[in-house]
Amino acid sequence: MSWLIGPVIGGFVASRSFLALFISDAIISCIVAVIVYRYLPESKPAPHPDEKPVTLMQTIGGYGLVMRDLAFMAFITASILMTSVYQQMYNSLSVFLRDNHGIDPQGFGILLSTSAITVILFQFWTTRRIKRYPPFILMGIGAIFYAIGFALFGVVASFALFAMNIIIITIGEMIIMPISQSLVANFAPEEMRGRYMAVSGLTWLVPSTFGPGLAGYLLDNYDPNLLWYIGGILCLVAALAFYALHLRLGSRRRFAPAEVPAAAD
Numbered sequence: 001m002s003w004l005i006g007p008v009i010g011g012f013v014a015s016r017s018f019l020a021l022f023i024s025d026a027i028i029s030c031i032v033a034v035i036v037y038r039y040l041p042e043s044k045p046a047p048h049p050d051e052k053p054v055t056l057m058q059t060i061g062g063y064g065l066v067m068r069d070l071a072f073m074a075f076i077t078a079s080i081l082m083t084s085v086y087q088q089m090y091n092s093l094s095v096f097l098r099d100n101h102g103i104d105p106q107g108f109g110i111l112l113s114t115s116a117i118t119v120i121l122f123q124f125w126t127t128r129r130i131k132r133y134p135p136f137i138l139m140g141i142g143a144i145f146y147a148i149g150f151a152l153f154g155v156v157a158s159f160a161l162f163a164m165n166i167i168i169i170t171i172g173e174m175i176i177m178p179i180s181q182s183l184v185a186n187f188a189p190e191e192m193r194g195r196y197m198a199v200s201g202l203t204w205l206v207p208s209t210f211g212p213g214l215a216g217y218l219l220d221n222y223d224p225n226l227l228w229y230i231g232g233i234l235c236l237v238a239a240l241a242f243y244a245l246h247l248r249l250g251s252r253r254r255f256a257p258a259e260v261p262a263a264a265d
Contacts, residue, residue: 010105014105014109043178063198065192066196071245072196072199074186074241075241076199077241079203081234081237081241082143082146082176084234085146085235087204087211088150091215092212092215092227096219096224097162103159111166112166114170115166115173122171126175130175130179134246136215136242136243137250138179139179140207140242140243141172142172143235145171145231146169147236148232149165150235152165154225154227180200182199185197186191186254
């Protein structure tokens with residue numbers, strides 16, 4: 001619900017005062033912090049009396065083992081390329097639409113709500129049906145949806161078609177998000193699952209660090225549409241990488257599609 005109404009409310013407030021928007025965000029964040037601190041119980045288990053503390057070098061060495069898993073790092077690299085493009089929907093897209101097509105913050109909020117409505121209507125239906133297909137193939141298909149949706153921002157020029165782009169991107173998102181985390185878990189040996197999950201965070205941290213600045217540089221110094229063409233190419237490269245991983249790992253049981261129960265007679 002918050003993802004549905006939040007962008008619309010945020011766009012409405014921002015169209016009148018960005019200061020009021022950020023002050024409201026700060027107040028709401030403080031309220032949430034108090035609720036979490038006071039009312040959510042701690043779930044971390046108490047340490048075992050005989051458990052030996054892990055040294056810093058042991059921790060670093062554990063991450064070194066993850067980095068030497070070349071197939072996993074190829075998956076992370078492809079995911080970084082894809083996520084670098086996906087994050088532009090929340091970074092540079094609003095600036096691009098405002099400066100090149102006159103879409104105000106409230107209009108951009110409506111576009112984001114289009115994504116939320118699509119998720120609410122179709123996410124559960126989509127998740128149930130994609131389980132039967134190879135996960136790396138699904139990641140590639142999702143990346144292709146990203147490529148189409150983002151590249152079209154450099155082609156179309158009407159609000160309705162921008163909303164269509166958002167829907168195309170959201171279809172890719174509904175395919176990718178349920179699959180990506182399970183793939184990370186499938187890569188990881190059980191005793192190293194936490195480290196694999198931590199390294200998988202690079203798929204968001206690296207794009208967040210470099211993506212906005214690079215996108216802004218392109219928007220300021222070149223044809224703004226070039227950003228979306230490059231984004232489409234990066235997503236296609238990621239799709240090819242996921243397909244290569246399917247060819248190499250798809251036959252292994254841990255990367256096999258989920259078994260679908262036979263239909264009742």
